[in-house]
Amino acid sequence: MGQEKEEYKNKANWDKFLPGLAIDCVIVGYHERELKILIMEYENTDLYALPGGFIEKDEDLDKAASKVLKERTGLKDIYLSQFHTFGRHDRSDTDAMKIVMENNDIKYDENHWLLRRFVSVGYVALVDYKAVAPTPGIMSSKCTWFDLDSIPTLIQDHREIIDEALLYLRNHVDNKLLGANLLVDTFTMKDLQKLHETILGEKLHRTGFHRKMMDSGHLKRLGKKKTGKAHRSPYLYRFVTENDMD
Amino acid sequence: MGQEKEEYKNKANWDKFLPGLAIDCVIVGYHERELKILIMEYENTDLYALPGGFIEKDEDLDKAASKVLKERTGLKDIYLSQFHTFGRHDRSDTDAMKIVMENNDIKYDENHWLLRRFVSVGYVALVDYKAVAPTPGIMSSKCTWFDLDSIPTLIQDHREIIDEALLYLRNHVDNKLLGANLLVDTFTMKDLQKLHETILGEKLHRTGFHRKMMDSGHLKRLGKKKTGKAHRSPYLYRFVTENDMD
DNA sequence: ACAAAAGTGTTCCAGGTACACCCATGA
């Protein structure tokens, strides 16, 4: 990675990217009944941002996005969907970028590409929290999960991007399959219900939810879980695919 | 417009736009029970394309899109929505752009901006066919409506963009208000139903449709239409807004 | 009077909600 960083300091290497265009990924995970978002902290600063990246000149937009996902989480072949392109004229954050570059010994002048306006294409990913190894990238020292309700102040309009992403999920994720990527292998019906409630932002009725999920045909019931609690122990469930009938 | 064209031939003026980024608008109208799309023909060529434009360096993306809409149709304050950003690495159409520039006496070299890859943000608009005065822009001689089923071959991936736009409409347009922009002031229930069927791509049941529309509260019934046909003449309807209760 | 299309009323069914009840479990 040290070598990659050297490349970033060399102006020539910026040329391999499309100028003025970026990708930001809202990577959503779920753990202990809380939605989590993967957030980067720029090295040696108190600046937080969404994981993002640039697009190489001969690279598909979607490919660049899945590369970001792969590099930050180690995951591939995951639900990843473009949801909106952010292009307000004032969405640059010059001060923040200067700090980032200064703290990383990157030489720049006032016309540096990173200081100018960016248009950014937003992607959402739903990933299994447990399967992710958050990996910081160039210019960032940390890459960690934050609870949705305790996300720090982010640079630019990244907070808006998150909110738009969640709105998009609410409207577009197939209810029948919501959780297929977000949950660990096995889970209880209550886990699944809490997840749906968190993303949809509303309480659901227990029994109706149960029936709807089972009727969808995507869930398979496994053995019971031993909870040690003073009540009936819940069944465990797992998502099954069409090729997985048994 | 002659003066504007001169500007385009002057390389310096390209610099006022964000490089590598464009906007394409799918402008949808409705006339005689057919969906229409506004298509441009490049001057002195047989090349057809969606109306599009570039984004000025200090201009909002959405603003640039509504500017395109305004310039090609004369309309403003119209339903206009960003639906997808197209960024395949091979979506340029070098040959077509060379023909366009040659036919317009624009000097270029192999590195010209227009010959390189573009990422394009797609917008859809629903407009009243009758209220539109299609106006060709720079480098294009014609700007005309085409029936959805007789659109000529378009440059780049513009045909895909149209198909994506229609898909987007199907999933996102509020059924209750579909037609509020597309239809002329007054219309029959059958007109409205045909429009819905065209956009949704499926037959609807006459009576159920009628009731649903009336129940929505957005329609007001006016006097009867004299058709001259050998059957009961239909009522005319009009969309009403919340501020328009009478 | 008849045909054709518009408008209205009625029935039926599916999916969703609400609620009652049973089951399992550890204190």
Added chain:
DNA sequence: TCATGGGTGTACCTGGAACACTTTTGT
């Protein structure tokens, strides 16, 4: 055996689909 929470059965409600019937109009 009781409290707690998971799982299931049933009654009810609403919105849509299907269909019958009435109304209007020109031939």
